[in-house]
């Protein structure tokens with residue numbers, strides 16, 4: 001037997017295996033590090049930065065940082081939580097997140113992580129960008145106003161569905177999600193509602209049509225318990241979306 | 247004279263839902279009026295705001311009058327609170343920000359279904375609309391934010407009682423939501 005390797009997360013020893021990131025080991029140990037673009041089924045992407053932690057005086061993203069013996073990882077000091085909250089506030093003001101009018105509300109991971117970090121206001125000045133809604137597909141719609149560019153749909157479509165339906169174009173603040181199809185619309189792409197890519201979006205950007213507001217307020221995914229206990233949205237998506245509460 | 251805490255409330259570009267939620271504290275309002283005295287508010291129908299300890303603002307900033315009222319509140323209130331989604335981030339009314347103001351007005355008053363005598367209202371009594379709807383923190387400094395569409399009566403109660411008692415305000419998990 002090789003000896004057990006550990007690092008410390010907020011002072012608590014966490015075991016890890018060779019090749020683990022800090023996030024991998026924390027997830028296995030049941031310790032919550034807030035995240036949006038991470039999903040253990042896919043290659044880490046490190047783009048949302050919400051899982052930032054401090055290791056030896058440096059800010060790193062837990063989903064890409066390899067675990068190593070003896071690391072002292074700060075996941076919950078006031079400064080870390082505040083930076084995380086600022087990152088979330090930027091995600092909110094960069095898009096158009098009108099939660100009272102969003103079918104995902106109550107079961108949205110962006111919202112849930114924002115609640116978890118104590119975000120009460122967007123703090124920054126809103127961009128109010130002009131973005132569109134793509135309702136061209138018979139079964140699935142995309143509201144680009146709510147896309148946080150986590151690339152989970154990109155990874156799912158590429159690595160699991162083998163279709164490459166989604167990609168991110170542009171740079172910096174001009175980055176946006178695009179559909180790889182002749183007309184740039186979901187309706188003329190090879191996307192199907194049964195694709196993995198239909199079930200990974202952490203927010204209300206990719207949504208099934210013909211249903212909505214099915215769970216009453218008070219019974220939605222994050223209404224009673226925080227994301228640290230409930231877990232990711234994607235982990236609650238069955239093959240047929242929304243069935244988990246039936 | 248009374249040494250009760252003075253509270254003013256106003257609705258800017260909102261639906262009065264947050265005020266309804268305040269009234270939803272039900273019989274606790276009897277406890278509240280032992281502690282506070284309402285100044286300008288739809289509840290008292292007083293039209294001008296005097297010097298106050300707490301100003302509760304519902305609604306975002308959509309027209310010139312909203313700007314004036316908000317600035318007046320900021321001037322007169324020691325603590326200014328954004329109450330509800332519209333005050334916090336513009337809310338549903340800010341969905342018009344995706345369109346040009348002209349398009350919105352034409353849709354409502356020129357091309358709308360069943361519009362008779364189509365014309366865009368321009369009576370000088372009507373406050374001028376801003377190009378976009380803004381959350382109140384983009385216009386004045388805001389001290390506290392209470393999200394929700396509307397914030398529940400319990401959330402409002404938690405907020406007011408903790409603020410009045412001078413405690414740091416913290417909410418049970420279920421009381422904070424953005425919808």
Ligand code: SF4
Pocket residue numbers: 096097098099102103104105106108109110111146203204205
């Ligand atoms: S995607 Fe989430 S954060 Fe955005 S509007 Fe919908 S519920 Fe709110």
Ligand code: SF4
Pocket residue numbers: 146147148149150151152153154177200201202203205206
């Ligand atoms: S559509 Fe959803 S899954 Fe795809 S990048 Fe945007 S937020 Fe992520």
